[in-house]
Amino acid sequence: MTESNAETVAPQQQEMPFAVVQGQPQYALPKDLYIPPDALEVFLDAFEGPLDLLLYLIRRQNLDILDIPIADITRQYMEYIELMQDMRLELAAEYLVMAAMLAEIKSRMLLPRPQSEDDDEHDPRAELIRRLQEYERFKQAAEDINELPQVGRDVFPVVAEVPFKHVDQKPPDVDLKEVLLALKDVLHRADMFSSHHIAREPLSLRERMSRVLESVTTDRFTQFTDLFDISEGRQGVVVTFMAILELIKQQLVELVQAESYAPIHVRARGG
Numbered sequence: 016m017t018e019s020n021a022e023t024v025a026p027q028q029q030e031m032p033f034a035v036v037q038g039q040p041q042y043a044l045p046k047d048l049y050i051p052p053d054a055l056e057v058f059l060d061a062f063e064g065p066l067d068l069l070l071y072l073i074r075r076q077n078l079d080i081l082d083i084p085i086a087d088i089t090r091q092y093m094e095y096i097e098l099m100q101d102m103r104l105e106l107a108a109e110y111l112v113m114a115a116m117l118a119e120i121k122s123r124m125l126l127p128r129p130q131s132e133d134d135d136e137h138d139p140r141a142e143l144i145r146r147l148q149e150y151e152r153f154k155q156a157a158e159d160i161n162e163l164p165q166v167g168r169d170v171f172p173v174v175a176e177v178p179f180k181h182v183d184q185k186p187p188d189v190d191l192k193e194v195l196l197a198l199k200d201v202l203h204r205a206d207m208f209s210s211h212h213i214a215r216e217p218l219s220l221r222e223r224m225s226r227v228l229e230s231v232t233t234d235r236f237t238q239f240t241d242l243f244d245i246s247e248g249r250q251g252v253v254v255t256f257m258a259i260l261e262l263i264k265q266q267l268v269e270l271v272q273a274e275s276y277a278p279i280h281v282r283a284r285g286g
Contacts, residue, residue: 065113066150068095073147080147083140085124089117116143189270189279197239197279198256205245205252218251223258228283231268236280239270 032040062068072091073080096114123139166172231237243255259281262268271280 065110066146067154068092068110069113069143070147070151070154080151081144083144083147085117085121085140089114089121092117186271186273187275189272193272193276194239194270194279198252201240201243201245201252201256202249205243205247205249208246208248218247218254220254220258220261223254224262227255227258227262227281228267231281231283233283233285236271236282239279239281242281 032042034041062071069088069092072088073083076087078084078088093114096110099110120139120143160168227242230242239259242259243252245252247255259268263270266284268281268283271282272278
């Protein structure tokens with residue numbers, strides 16, 4: 016190839032296929048193609064307005080948006096309009112406005128213009144090109160935003176930490192009424208072992224206080240009723256109860272109750 020021939024040959028842009036079926040590009044609709052009525056909704060949803068339809072036609076043929084062949088684009092645009100009308104579809108008014116605008120631009124380009132006029136400034140396509148470029152930028156921005164991850168755009172992960180809260184619940188104070196009720200229950204059971212005989216009092220308050228102190232510890236709770244020996248009868252129960260009261264008075268033991276109406280426990284005080 017000579018140098019002069021190389022300068023005259025320029026790469027030609029081929030028309031984009033309408034569809035690819037089984038790996039084969041299709042540049043035209045088959046004549047026997049049947050389009051169901053329900054499929055037409057998908058066809059209309061492909062375009063969001065007349066500018067979107069024009070941009071599709073330009074991209075389909077790899078045309079330069081700054082040098083639009085108005086005649087070809089108008090012809091293809093009108094074919095889509097006629098197709099919509101043949102299918103008895105409700106055609107938006109803005110599509111007809113764009114068709115009228117294309118026809119006006121085509122007519123103005125056919126009219127002769129004075130040689131002194133600036134071609135770029137008085138190009139009838141300038142306003143249409145400006146609107147197409149602006150629409151293309153916004154459409155590309157919308158597609159870029161749509162490709163962004165949804166996390167951080169539409170949804171945001173939330174991490175909630177439960178704060179640590181130590182609840183130091185102080186046991187309620189033991190009411191004297193509940194102590195007396197517990198004593199009443201012990202006395203009731205002690206009456207079952209009562210006997211009628213006269214004998215020397217074998218019970219000692221000091222000895223019973225020592226026995227109670229031996230039964231309780233600082234690290235373990237002893238149930239209040241376990242400190243009584245009901246086989247000793249009412250007198251033994253009373254002496255044991257007096258010994259417990261004396262130890263409480265001397266702050267050697269303490270009564271503990273987990274909650275109201277719960278069993279009463281006895282524990283030796285520390286130190």
